[in-house]
Amino acid sequence: MLLFDIDLTLLYTGGVGRFAFNNAFKKVFGIDEVWGNTNPQGKTDRLIFDEIALRVLNRKLREKEYRNLLEIYVRDFKRMIKIKTLGDFRLMPGIPKLLQTLVKSDRFILGLATGNVEEVAWAKLGRENLARYFRFGGFGSDSGERPKIVKTAIRRGRKLLRKRIPPERIFMVGDAFQDIDAARKTGIRSIAVATGKLDLNQLKEFNPDFILPDLSDSERFLSIVR
Numbered sequence: 001m002l003l004f005d006i007d008l009t010l011l012y013t014g015g016v017g018r019f020a021f022n023n024a025f026k027k028v029f030g031i032d033e034v035w036g037n038t039n040p041q042g043k044t045d046r047l048i049f050d051e052i053a054l055r056v057l058n059r060k061l062r063e064k065e066y067r068n069l070l071e072i073y074v075r076d077f078k079r080m081i082k083i084k085t086l087g088d089f090r091l092m093p094g095i096p097k098l099l100q101t102l103v104k105s106d107r108f109i110l111g112l113a114t115g116n117v118e119e120v121a122w123a124k125l126g127r128e129n130l131a132r133y134f135r136f137g138g139f140g141s142d143s144g145e146r147p148k149i150v151k152t153a154i155r156r157g158r159k160l161l162r163k164r165i166p167p168e169r170i171f172m173v174g175d176a177f178q179d180i181d182a183a184r185k186t187g188i189r190s191i192a193v194a195t196g197k198l199d200l201n202q203l204k205e206f207n208p209d210f211i212l213p214d215l216s217d218s219e220r221f222l223s224i225v226r
């Protein structure tokens with residue numbers, strides 16, 4: 001079973017998330033440009049909402065406020081991601097080739113483990129037709145904590161396969177230290193890719209099981225997961 005993070009592992013949306021977060025806070029609280037220098041790397045959507053709220057409102061969000069923000073965010077994101085001139089959308093090196101190779105080999109089941117809420121995750125993948133490679137996932141709408149998201153993904157994958165895959169045959173592929181950390185906490189293996197904010201040396205400090213510069217070398221990737 002292979003679990004993939006989305007942002008900076010498979011693709012980069014080029015700021016569409018930032019636009020949608022800004023819009024949601026503007027509509028709910030009337031505050032402009034709340035994003036500021038938020039660093040979204042490795043964070044769940046819930047964590048990002050909470051972080052922004054703490055900074056601009058100086059307090060925690062009430063559940064109802066969070067639900068309002070989320071509704072607007074999801075709606076706007078799904079609309080905005082389709083606008084080809086907005087942001088700087090791109091796929092990471094080796095995508096979609098690697099996904100095609102993995103699915104064609106018929107030896108793996110591919111899932112997602114992302115901090116994005118589910119609708120946003122599928123919308124991101126939908127932009128370049130990547131959703132078809134993934135059959136299940138754990139999402140930011142399942143939990144605000146990444147290890148729980150990974151656990152949820154594993155449970156759904158096992159249910160789909162109707163068998164217990166041993167943890168050493170489950171891999172988490174991601175660009176952020178939070179992905180490595182979540183893999184360790186759930187007892188599965190991690191493959192870190194240096195297509196995000198951390199380079200190979202920085203990723204090494206977090207002791208992932210494997211490290212790749214990017215996902216462009218399908219053969220090397222296969223030799224790890226086989």
Ligand SMILES: [Mg+2]
Nearest residue numbers: 005007008175
């Ligand atoms: Mg990421």
